[in-house]
Amino acid sequence: MSTIHRTTMTPTKLELLTDWLPKQSWYVGDAQTPELVRAGGFRLDDPEGAVGIEFMVVVDTSAPEPVAYLVPMAYRGTALSDVPGEALIGTSEHGVLGTRWIYDGVHDPVVRARLRALLRGEAIPQHQNESDTPDPTVTVHGTDDGLDVHINRVLRPTEAAQEPSGRLVAGWTWPDGTAARGVLA
Structure with missing residues (x-):
């Protein structure tokens, strides 16, 4: 089970994402420097036990209407080889x-x-901020035995009745405190 360390990261994840996000083809904002808040x-x-895995939802509040983005992240102790340059979000000093x-x-x-394992029902989603704590709010509707997994980068809320099978569904919170749920993958 993953251990959540109560420590500092320099730069922070949000600082790294503020620089990285606007350079992505799927970024829909027009700000060169988005104003990001953690949302879920x-x-x-x-x-x-070698790779930290986090699926972070951030909301860009720089636009007239906030936009929610999903950024799955891998935290590694060494650099990966054989990945495109845009794959590296950045490096950070963990306390x-x-x-x-x-x-x-x-x-x-x-x-x-691990995402494929989750979609097959073979992995348990964990709470974002608590060690060894399952997160029952993250749900898989049906199972997916296929190999092609699509990540929804720009998140849109869906009604529970509209959540299709073979989908990963989770929630986030808008800056005004409103809760939302949608298909992440």
Whole structure:
């Protein structure tokens, strides 16, 4: 099970994402420097214990209407080889673990494997901020035995009745405090 360390990261995840997010093809904002707030997410455990896996939802409040983004992230103690340059979100100094290479999870083989395991019902989503605590609000509707997994980068709320099978559904909170749920993958 993953351990959540109560420590500092320099730069923070939000600082790294503020620089990285506007450079992505799926970014729909027009601000060169988005104003990001944490809005939700969850973690998955790496059975080997080597890679930290977090699915973070951030909301960009710089636009007239806030936009929610899903950024799956891999935290590694060493750099990955054979990944495109845009896969690296950045590096950060972790107060306990030292230098962390933070990657966009869609390019990380461990993140992709654990997401497929979750969609097959073989992994348990973990609370984003608590060690060894399952997150029952993250649900899988049906199972997916296929290999093609699509990550929804820009999140849109859906009604519970509209949640299709074979989908990963989780919630986030808008800046005004309104709760939302939608299909993440």
